[in-house]
Amino acid sequence: MSKTSVKKKKSSLDYPLLARKLIEASGDAGASKLPAGLYVVATPIGHTGDISLRALVTLASADIVACEDTRISGALLSRYGFKKRLISYHDHNADERRPEILKHIEDGEAVALISDAGMPLIADPGYRLVRACREGGYDVTVIPGANAALTALAGSGLPTDEFHFAGFLPPKTRARQKNIGGLKNVPSTLVFYEAPQRLADTLRDLADILGNEREAAVARELTKLFEETRRGTLQELAVFYGANAPKGEIVVIVGPAAVDVAPAHDLDAILKNYLRTMSVRDAVSAACAVTGLKKSEVYTRALWLAGKNSG
Ligand code: SAM
Numbered sequence: 044m045s046k047t048s049v050k051k052k053k054s055s056l057d058y059p060l061l062a063r064k065l066i067e068a069s070g071d072a073g074a075s076k077l078p079a080g081l082y083v084v085a086t087p088i089g090h091t092g093d094i095s096l097r098a099l100v101t102l103a104s105a106d107i108v109a110c111e112d113t114r115i116s117g118a119l120l121s122r123y124g125f126k127k128r129l130i131s132y133h134d135h136n137a138d139e140r141r142p143e144i145l146k147h148i149e150d151g152e153a154v155a156l157i158s159d160a161g162m163p164l165i166a167d168p169g170y171r172l173v174r175a176c177r178e179g180g181y182d183v184t185v186i187p188g189a190n191a192a193l194t195a196l197a198g199s200g201l202p203t204d205e206f207h208f209a210g211f212l213p214p215k216t217r218a219r220q221k222n223i224g225g226l227k228n229v230p231s232t233l234v235f236y237e238a239p240q241r242l243a244d245t246l247r248d249l250a251d252i253l254g255n256e257r258e259a260a261v262a263r264e265l266t267k268l269f270e271e272t273r274r275g276t277l278q279e280l281a282v283f284y285g286a287n288a289p290k291g292e293i294v295v296i297v298g299p300a301a302v303d304v305a306p307a308h309d310l311d312a313i314l315k316n317y318l319r320t321m322s323v324r325d326a327v328s329a330a331c332a333v334t335g336l337k338k339s340e341v342y343t344r345a346l347w348l349a350g351k352n353s354g
């Protein structure tokens with residue numbers, strides 16, 4: 044098992060001053076009116092510096108900021124020197140708030156949607172609001188930025204070409220195990236969000252169901268002072284976190300299931316079947332497609348079988 048942690052110093056940058064200068068330098072003094080619409084704005088997942096210039100300009104110019112928790116977002120905005128009109132939009136009031144937000148847009152206002160951290164809509168509210176805007180013919184602009192799943196994936200050292208974001212697993216054991224069972228044969232890297240108090244149980248279930256030897260990583264407190272990524276097999280990580288209760292925010296990454304390669308005798312049967320009607324070249328291509336094996340691995344066997352058959 045290996046661990047990388049990043050030693051960081053607390054930033055002494057004057058973010059309100061920087062935000063003001065950046066907005067001025069962008070030629071958009073923050074006072075210009077944004078066209079009416081919904082602006083989905085990503086905010087940092089920890090480090091105050093992880094916000095885009097476009098996000099700052101948009102937040103400075105928006106008429107209203109819709110957010111999950113007005114205290115958390117008020118504090119976040121004040122880190123950049125912004126004081127905005129905030130309205131809460133979260134899972135428990137979304138249905139009643141949505142028409143109100145649409146009315147603001149209808150009346151010509153620019154509404155920014157942010158979440159407590161990172162990219163709104165990703166394990167956060169907003170999907171139905173974006174859908175309602177699309178259906179109502181209102182403009183939707185997304186200002187991209189930090190996201191914990193992608194940050195963890197990019198730093199995990201596990202394959203990134205294909206991944207499945209599974210969000211939070213259910214907290215109840217049976218539902219969680221059933222959910223993990225459904226992911227057993229997904230041939231991609233798996234990405235989960237998890238709470239620290241459930242990490243050990245989740246890793247145990249992942250190891251039991253997906254296999255002790257699957258490679259995995261636990262990324263904690265990304266972009267923050269005590270950022271750390273620990274890599275190992277699911278078994279190693281389950282044992283480690285079973286003995287060491289973690290703190291902070293966590294992403295779990297699990298490497299893809301090993302490709303099921305056909306055992307040699309299956310390969311022979313598959314090739315023999317194709318060789319009845321196909322050339323060696325075509326039989327090799329077809330066998331590669333169904334077994335996932337490389338051409339170089341299949342070709343010699345096919346030649347041998349073809350020679351044996353013709354003799
Ligand atoms: N919308 C956010 C995003 O774009 O990543 C995710 C919001 S979700 C409600 C919160 C979860 O994201 C946390 O419980 C944790 O699993 C993960 N998370 C957020 N910030 C993180 C960080 N700095 N380090 C590790 N995980 C983080």
